[in-house]
Amino acid sequence: MKIWKKACAIAVVAGAAAFAGQAASAQETVKIGQIEALTGATATYGWMSAQGTKVAVEEINAKGGFKVGDKTYKLQLLQVDTRGEPREATVQFRKMMEENVHFVFGPFLTNVFNAIEPIANQNNGKFLLFAGATSAHHALGKPDHDYLMRAWNWDAGPSGFGKLMVDYLKKLNTKKVAMLFQNDAFGKTAVDIYAALFKDAGIELQVELFEPGTKDFSASLAKLASGKPDFLFPGYSDAVLYDIVRQSTESGFGNRFFLVRGSIGPALKNKDSIVDYIAYVPKYFEDAEKKEPKTKAFVESYKAIMKRDFPYDQAPLCSSACYDHVYMLVEAMQKAGTVSDVAKIRATLMDMTYDGMWKIKYDKTGETVFGFDVVHVRKGGAIEVVQFDPTK
């Protein structure tokens, strides 16, 4: 009888402890979802931004989490791979909504954002989406879109980097630019944005779109070169830039480049063949890590957590839109005093300025504004960096 009573007592205590533990762990974890193309032809942005989020989450958890009120929370990161396919993305995103994930990072791809937008609208008020996709810009401030925050600088507008980049080009006495972009949702959006910006600046624009997956650009480049543009404006990731810059310089189609997405890697590789290579870079890491302790710490942390060399050419993709934004979100939760009231957290985010690797704030529509660098590489590899800070 005594043994039976003892067993019952142990069972009750163990059960209560397990229940309490379960309740505590459920309360002490904040789920962060991320919906990006981690594999596939369009995975560059998604793969890199997923790493930025992972580094931030692991850093925060390694420090024991973060406090909101008198409770300490850890982050649980749920990353799903859309492979850049809208249908796959809708399945994954719906699942995330069913699991009550309050904070979702991504997507970077316009076609994926367009696909998940209707599902996101149905869940308006239940979560926040930190999307990098260009098409997300047009959805900001619309009814049923309170969930939407755009975690990337916008091209146009008075503080847009595209406008400032075109101004930079104008100062170089540019008369004609040839745009060579991929024939997809983003490519067409980019052409619309920049056609207006070049028109305002009085610069003539020639446009050629290429088939996704193209590696040999000779025909497009030859066609554009016959129009004798001052600058070639190719887009929009290193997956094509290395080929375009090499083929253009090697075959005599052009040696002056202007770009708003992608790295300066292709310029440095072809430094003796180019004349000018002007690129929008959220941060020139090679320089910044020598001057900024936060950037240096990020580089070291990345190497330790990811166990690989730091990808300088792709670093801005993984850090600015995700790494800093995770920290900014955590700070907003602490200031708002809640981890679940998304309306309150959104309001806090809209009011604050985060001081991380970048100074980040949101404009009144929910779009991120942060500083960036214009990197001008000249023949021989000489680099000039001009910094812009629209947050001031």
Place this chain on the structure above:
Amino acid sequence: MLQLILGQLLNGIIVGSLYGIIALGVTLTFGLTGIVNFALGAFMMLGAYGTWYLYDVAHLPYPLAVVGAVLGVSAVGYVSDMLLFRFTRGNLVNGLLVSIGLISVFEALVLSAFTTTPKDLTYVLPGAFQVAGMFLPKIKLVVCAVFLVIIFGTYLALTRTWLGRAAFAYAQNPEAATLMGIRTERLQTIVVVYSTALAGLGGGLYASMYSIEPTIGTAYILKAVEAAILAGVGSVIGALGGGIILGVSENIGSVFFPSAFRDAYGLVFLIGILLVRPSGLFGDRL
């Protein structure tokens, strides 16, 4: 304008020879094993990454890096044949499923090892020849020449050696070939491995011209299958011809029409040819 067209005609031939070398693998594998090996594009990607690794990371001379990559890809091809393709002989659907599954496996492995960041080989042969106002990149000319030598070499091997004639005999009548003492299992394995080696070589040389990423093979296997169909499956020289026709039609089409629909120009040509010659341009010929 004439210069523009001539330039793209030459570029089309060069690009087409790359389609041709993969198409040769497709046509040989189909002829001997009855399957369309869509994984040849992934083998090409492995060859490209292998070459990049041996050349840029291990610092071997480029020709040695290509040879090393081809040997490595052939070994992977042999293992794939022993473990998987061997069980799909003569079964088009099973072969297709296995080859599509292999694409996912190879791409995922390369992705986790090297990420999606494109790899751009240190230039092997930079610069271009200038002929009549046209720039012809040196590396493209060399690569095209190597492909032509390999394709014609394969043709000669198939027509002038015992093994080649055995392969043809088997393709025409498997039962009779077996009765004549041809070791069919071994022959099929040799062809599968040779096809993967060709794909590996294609990838190794591709990496000297273009940047590489884990998904490069997908586009090229589709072009190779198109080229093989255009030529008529089973024709060795036809594979080269099909590739060149495809390359030229894409490049010349892009001069007169938007480059955004570049792939469609080759397909239009393919449909046109198949309407007139359903077995392909060189169908039923060597």
